[in-house]
Amino acid sequence: MAKSFEMTRKDIKTVKKLWHLALKKYVKSVFIAFVFLMLSAGGEAYSLSLLEPIFDSGFIDKNNGALGLISLQIMGVFFLKSLALYAHTYIMGMTGLRATREIQIKVFQKFLGMDMGFFARKNFGTLQTHFGADSKSVDAFLKTFFTKFLKDIITIIFMLGYMIYISPRLSIIIFVLLPAIAYPLARFGKRYRAIFGRSMKKSEEFGSYFHQVLQSIPIVKIYGKEKQEIKRADSYLMQLLELSRKNLRISARSRPTMEVLGGMAISGVLLIGGSQIASGLLTTGELVTFLAMLFACYRPLKSLSNTFVEMQSSMKNAERLLELMDEKTAIFDVKGARVLKTKKANISFENISFRYDEKTSILENISFEVPSGKTVALVGASGGGKSTVMKLLPRFYDVQEGQIKINGTDIRHLTLKSLREHMAFVTQDTMLFEGTIAENIAYGASHNVSQKEIEQAAKYANAHEFILEFEKGYQQPVGEKGGSLSGGQKQRISIARALLKNAPILLLDEATSALDTQSEYVVQQALDKLMTNRTTLVIAHRLSTIIHADKIVVVDRGQIVEEGSHEVLLKKKGYYANLYQMQLKKKK
DSSP states (O other): OTGGGHHHHHHHHHHHHHIIIIIGGGHHHHHHHHHHHHHHHHHHHHHHHTHHHIIIIIIISOOHHHHHHHHHHHHHHHHHHHHHHHHHHHHHHHHHHHHHHHHHHHHHHHHHHSOHHHHHHSOHHHHHHIIIIITTHHHHHIIIIIIIIHHHHHHHHHHHHHHHHHOHHHHHHHHHHHHHHHHHHHHHHHHHHHHHHHHHHHHHHHHHHHHHHHHTHHHHHHTTOHHHHHHHHHHHHHHHHHHHHHHHHHHHHHHHHHHHHHHHHHHHHHHHHHHHHHTTSSOHHHHHHHHHHHHHHHHHHHHHHHHHHHHHHHHHHHHHHHHHHHOOOSOOOOTTOBOOOOSSOOEEEEEEEEOSSSSOOOEEEEEEEEOTTOEEEEEOSTTSSHHHHHHHTTTSSOOSEEEEEETTEEGGGBOHHHHHHTEEEEESSOOOOSSBHHHHHHTTOSSOOOHHHHHHHHHHTTOHHHHHTSTTGGGOBOOGGGTTSOHHHHHHHHHHHHHHHTOSEEEEESTTTTSOHHHHHHHHHHHHHHHTTSEEEEEOSSGGGSTTOSEEEEEETTEEEEEEOHHHHHHHTSHHHHHHHHHHHHHO
């Protein structure tokens, strides 16, 4: 039996952590709600205790005056009990909602504070569950534990107390049955919790799969894979159905168990109580009151079995939430980190090596420099490590060996905030947020910007003219992920955003590779303005866009194989020259 209650001890630890995480500041509200809960449960027990004088004084002794007085008491008790129940439900409900909001903010803050490796490990379904069901575990816990579970427990305690007062002998039956009730409850709860955990994991997998399919609808349709995806979805849903079936069996078995045990208790009380009335040890009113309280105990006991099983899901969610909150980011400010303050940035990569896991090496002993105000381009075959180099500079990841320095200082000794404040980023997959064009341009600024500044940035980015063509101009909504704009338009808004930030370091990750020739020309003009007097690291697929770079670094299989200007590298007739000639042939 002790083994069945192992999870209860674990629950206590979970509740303690939840208390410190989100409930401690609401201790007053929880206490007030608990007082009203006690009043409600006490009122229920008191109203049933009035049955004894109703039968003994009112019905048997035919005392009409006593009946009238008891009737008034019943009305008063039910009125006060209903008020207490309302107050408890409302206060506890609002406490749960406020605590949930606070936890969701903390979870969101946790997400934004984690390193990129965290997001590589967690799929979309898991993150969604953390923010949704896991964050709501406090509210679910309060509703199940305080509003249901604890109320039933307190009601039973009040009833038992009065039943012991009426007849200690009859009450022994209840104390014999309580362990018989607790044991199956613990076993059901433990099994339910284990299956619920598996069900949650499978739901997350399906959520990620579902998100992926919806994001790739054009691919699904063009390759005619609708039936295949329906089959995969059906497989996920069948597995979820099987897990739900197992939990349903556990839930369904808990109620009949309570029915059997309840029937045994009532039968035992009737047999023993009847003999005690015959021998004058009990009055009819006392037996009726005892039976009424036993029936009243039976209802919360039945409810208790369902609530206890229900609590296991909220406890499982809470455990996962606490595991998330205990996770540490791999990227953080070291003690004594300096604040970077500069308008000119000289970047040096010194013998850096990097791997995402212990087995696969991505970069090996890379060294090169990006002088202040100059442009250095990274070129090479896909998968060679170019994008990884760029991810290391803003410390999305940290190198395992070597150093990356800005003006002679290892970037790991600079605060993350100040490091990233000195960088602007333009990528191939333009990231726009749902909102207006003006809001997306202003997103890059560290201060409240004026409409004039927004428009100036748009003009430099060759975006002003097409923006004015929209019905709402700068207040035009861009749609989800900028869906209402063309690729070239999105890219120019992204450049305007980078211009408005006015950072000394510029990172360009294949910023024009997804554009047609005409859009590329316009965007490249905007990029040329953006790159002026900035330390720029650029990844380019189309070599024609970087022929004027101050230096080109050729990366292949995680190593630098060539380095120099466009003209110097062509003369070498090596890797770069071959790559350039291949692109010229394709263009022709």
